[in-house]
Amino acid sequence: MIRIGILGCGTVASGVIKLLAMHGESVRVQLGEEVEVAKVLARTPAKALALGLTEAQICSDFGEILNDPTISVVIELIGGTDAAYTYISEALKAGKHVVTANKDLIATHFQELNDLAAAHSVRFAFEASVGGGIPLVDSIRRTLAANRIQSMFGILNGTTNYILTKMTQNGLSYAEALAEAQRLGFAEANPASDVGGGDAARKIAILSTLAFHSPVSYYDVYHEGIAGITPTDIRFADQSGFVFKLLGIARQHENACEAYVRPALVPKRHPLASVSDSFNAVFITGDAVGEVMLYGRGAGSLPTASSVVGDLMNVVRAGRGHTAAALSCYENLPVMDILDSENVYYVRLSVQDRPMVLARVAGVFGKHGVSLASLVQESRGKDSAELLLFTHRASERELSAAMADLRNLDAVHEGAYWICMEDDA
Amino acid sequence: MIRIGILGCGTVASGVIKLLAMHGESVRVQLGEEVEVAKVLARTPAKALALGLTEAQICSDFGEILNDPTISVVIELIGGTDAAYTYISEALKAGKHVVTANKDLIATHFQELNDLAAAHSVRFAFEASVGGGIPLVDSIRRTLAANRIQSMFGILNGTTNYILTKMTQNGLSYAEALAEAQRLGFAEANPASDVGGGDAARKIAILSTLAFHSPVSYYDVYHEGIAGITPTDIRFADQSGFVFKLLGIARQHENACEAYVRPALVPKRHPLASVSDSFNAVFITGDAVGEVMLYGRGAGSLPTASSVVGDLMNVVRAGRGHTAAALSCYENLPVMDILDSENVYYVRLSVQDRPMVLARVAGVFGKHGVSLASLVQESRGKDSAELLLFTHRASERELSAAMADLRNLDAVHEGAYWICMEDDA
Numbered sequence: 119m120i121r122i123g124i125l126g127c128g129t130v131a132s133g134v135i136k137l138l139a140m141h142g143e144s145v146r147v148q149l150g151e152e153v154e155v156a157k158v159l160a161r162t163p164a165k166a167l168a169l170g171l172t173e174a175q176i177c178s179d180f181g182e183i184l185n186d187p188t189i190s191v192v193i194e195l196i197g198g199t200d201a202a203y204t205y206i207s208e209a210l211k212a213g214k215h216v217v218t219a220n221k222d223l224i225a226t227h228f229q230e231l232n233d234l235a236a237a238h239s240v241r242f243a244f245e246a247s248v249g250g251g252i253p254l255v256d257s258i259r260r261t262l263a264a265n266r267i268q269s270m271f272g273i274l275n276g277t278t279n280y281i282l283t284k285m286t287q288n289g290l291s292y293a294e295a296l297a298e299a300q301r302l303g304f305a306e307a308n309p310a311s312d313v314g315g316g317d318a319a320r321k322i323a324i325l326s327t328l329a330f331h332s333p334v335s336y337y338d339v340y341h342e343g344i345a346g347i348t349p350t351d352i353r354f355a356d357q358s359g360f361v362f363k364l365l366g367i368a369r370q371h372e373n374a375c376e377a378y379v380r381p382a383l384v385p386k387r388h389p390l391a392s393v394s395d396s397f398n399a400v401f402i403t404g405d406a407v408g409e410v411m412l413y414g415r416g417a418g419s420l421p422t423a424s425s426v427v428g429d430l431m432n433v434v435r436a437g438r439g440h441t442a443a444a445l446s447c448y449e450n451l452p453v454m455d456i457l458d459s460e461n462v463y464y465v466r467l468s469v470q471d472r473p474m475v476l477a478r479v480a481g482v483f484g485k486h487g488v489s490l491a492s493l494v495q496e497s498r499g500k501d502s503a504e505l506l507l508f509t510h511r512a513s514e515r516e517l518s519a520a521m522a523d524l525r526n527l528d529a530v531h532e533g534a535y536w537i538c539m540e541d542d543a
Numbered sequence: 544m545i546r547i548g549i550l551g552c553g554t555v556a557s558g559v560i561k562l563l564a565m566h567g568e569s570v571r572v573q574l575g576e577e578v579e580v581a582k583v584l585a586r587t588p589a590k591a592l593a594l595g596l597t598e599a600q601i602c603s604d605f606g607e608i609l610n611d612p613t614i615s616v617v618i619e620l621i622g623g624t625d626a627a628y629t630y631i632s633e634a635l636k637a638g639k640h641v642v643t644a645n646k647d648l649i650a651t652h653f654q655e656l657n658d659l660a661a662a663h664s665v666r667f668a669f670e671a672s673v674g675g676g677i678p679l680v681d682s683i684r685r686t687l688a689a690n691r692i693q694s695m696f697g698i699l700n701g702t703t704n705y706i707l708t709k710m711t712q713n714g715l716s717y718a719e720a721l722a723e724a725q726r727l728g729f730a731e732a733n734p735a736s737d738v739g740g741g742d743a744a745r746k747i748a749i750l751s752t753l754a755f756h757s758p759v760s761y762y763d764v765y766h767e768g769i770a771g772i773t774p775t776d777i778r779f780a781d782q783s784g785f786v787f788k789l790l791g792i793a794r795q796h797e798n799a800c801e802a803y804v805r806p807a808l809v810p811k812r813h814p815l816a817s818v819s820d821s822f823n824a825v826f827i828t829g830d831a832v833g834e835v836m837l838y839g840r841g842a843g844s845l846p847t848a849s850s851v852v853g854d855l856m857n858v859v860r861a862g863r864g865h866t867a868a869a870l871s872c873y874e875n876l877p878v879m880d881i882l883d884s885e886n887v888y889y890v891r892l893s894v895q896d897r898p899m900v901l902a903r904v905a906g907v908f909g910k911h912g913v914s915l916a917s918l919v920q921e922s923r924g925k926d927s928a929e930l931l932l933f934t935h936r937a938s939e940r941e942l943s944a945a946m947a948d949l950r951n952l953d954a955v956h957e958g959a960y961w962i963c964m965e966d967d968a
Contacts, residue, residue: 137831140830253837257681264566264849392812418833420833427831
């Protein structure tokens with residue numbers, strides 16, 4: 119008999135309890151032992167009762183779980199970095215395995231908690247912290263472990279992917295698409311963490327930490343959201359053979375790594391381009407495996423519970439024992455300044471439509487060493503026009519300096535730029 | 544120090560030796576121990592020497608590996624079911640972990656070898672036996688273990704996917720595309736196992752065995768190849784919103800499962816439709832996780848070696864110990880007769896272009912209870928025409944009976960039919 123304690127009683131916890139009830143017999147046969155939900159830490163007992171739990175299973179004091187020696191696995195589904203951090207640390211120190219779906223915590227405290235688990239010969243599993251039910255964490259840590267992972271491009275946030283899909287397919291503005299997403303439950307009332315890129319930043323931080331064996335924290339990850347993307351951008355990308363996606367991008371170099379979240383133009387024939395609606399996917403390039411893409415539902419009660427219960431089964435199977443500390447951050451690569459990254463860029467400039475503006479704009483790019491690959495000028499009536507252009511590969515430092523200069527020209531009203539994913543990326 | 548014995552010296556073995564040389568240090572750090580290639584069993588010592596092995600590392604007698612107590616892991620890369628079966632069995636009985644890329648063997652002897660490993664408390668790993676470097680086996684056995692897998696649709700053979708991609712994109716006939724694939728090394732001189740579906744059948748047998756916890760052998764898997772697909776089929780599928788793919792299809796039912804390989808029309812907006820060239824992908828639906836797709840290179844020296852070395856690292860990490868026998872075939876579902884399966888079908892009939900033929904054809908379908916969803920008649924000049932039609936969902940038994948009757952009509956010259964993947968499949 120495996121007795122587990124579950125912390126929290128929200129969406130994912132209810133999925134875990136439901137899934138264990140649905141497939142209790144299959145879990146029992148696969149593990150050779152029954153899994154019993156011994157205790158659920160619930161702030162609101164009524165919610166726990168509504169899930170079919172008995173009063174005896176519900177507790178409001180973590181000590182009841184921590185100090186119960188018959189509970190061997192703690193599943194943390196509270197989220198955040200405060201109580202969750204304390205509970206997980208104490209559970210590991212008490213010799214209990216821990217499974218968590220907590221991206222906030224893993225994106226900031228991975229190394230410390232992983233080392234703590236190793237020091238106490240217990241397992242610490244967090245497949246559900248990135249990409250919901252998609253087998254990402256285990257694939258990177260186990261199946262692809264013989265690779266040097268060169269790059270990862272991830273659609274890691276379902277809300278923004280839903281919004282960008284609607285902007286692309288139905289011609290909606292950002293505000294209209296966001297409102298629709300909120301109406302249908304794909305975006306929260308306060309969507310800041312999703313649309314601003316913070317949620318995806320946590321996830322690419324976790325993936326980078328594992329893939330590069332380096333401590334990449336959420337705080338190291340530059341991120342930009344999608345609110346500045348206009349229907350003009352979407353249309354011009356489409357005409358040029360691209361679709362907009364919010365990407366978590368990570369690359370490994372000799373002595374450093376990159377990790378950031380940016381809206382990007384993805385070539386239509388790239389596998390990521392057809393990842394629509396609220397689906398997530400990560401495109402990974404390893405030096406042995408070549409290109410791999412893992413696709414699925416990045417959120418939701420049962421998809422996330424699928425990873426949590428999978429982890430639970432795997433920590434039980436693995437049992438207590440020495441965890442190679444080497445799974446930790448032995449490469450220790452620093453995260454590069456975003457200004458040192460290089461990409462191809464798409465730039466949109468609103469300019470006065472009068473002689474010499476184009477020459478002056480081109481001159482500014484040239485002065486900063488940014489070479490242009492193509493440029494289209496579209497009149498907006500009266501004396502206003504938009505310049506839509508692609509650069510050749512350039513450094514962010516040069517491009518952002520050119521954009522700063524351009525915004526100072528009185529002939530330029532507005533300027534925005536996005537990454538353009540190269541076909542061989 | 545982990546000393547390993549490698550059986551075979553072909554494409555995958557050379558990839559494994561190369562990869563261990565490339566990333567020896569990273570493997571050492573991750574395992575906390577160095578991996579040493581102790582012995583390579585090579586029929587042609589010259590090939591092994593060309594890989595940089597020393598004479599002392601090369602042997603021609605399996606006994607030198609089997610009887611060396613310092614060798615703890617055997618990597619079998621000979622292929623086939625004869626010598627490989629004997630070597631693997633003996634290695635497991637001798638208490639050595641075994642890693643293999645051998646799809647022929649796993650697709651016919653999984654249960655027996657898995658049980659043998661469990662009986663001797665050693666690990667038996669075969670990630671590379673399906674889908675080259677794609678993390679398929681571990682994802683199904685571990686991360687998705689809490690799901691009831693409802694269905695799998697897999698593009699599991701790179702040769703046929705390359706041929707179908709060229710037929711679709713460049714309008715080539717099957718013979719032309721096959722010749723091009725052979726010229727470029729994507730198809731072997733004798734392509735029978737690839738184009739006939741036998742290779743994909745072995746892979747969907749393995750995936751079904753794992754996903755359904757049931758002994759699905761290659762011999763249980765009905766398979767059809769792609770040679771009968773004509774440019775007319777490709778063009779009509781395109782006009783109707785589909786692309787042709789050779790699919791391994793598996794579904795779990797209450798008391799049985801389906802597993803077969805068939806050419807199929809895949810809706811263009813389905814994620815599998817954009818899996819082109821020699822790439823592989825498997826689209827999995829689980830009752831908790833929903834839809835997951837795993838995509839990558841299904842063959843090749845280094846991609847396959849990526850999975851082999853990943854397995855090697857995982858068996859070393861796991862170490863000796865009790866392997867839950869439950870990972871074996873406890874569900875024991877039988878494989879359904881293909882005639883009991885149900886699908887939507889696309890049918891092409893060459894008919895005499897004269898009055899009443901259409902009525903007679905429709906009458907035959909009606910007599911067998913096959914309901915037609917749409918039908919197009921295309922004249923082929925003189926008195927010849929082609930009927931291209933989609934059925935509603937029908938059983939294979941009814942459809943094949945209808946086709947047999949139709950082929951007996953003197954007005955019907957030829958008839959072929961393919962599966963049409965439903966959008967919600």
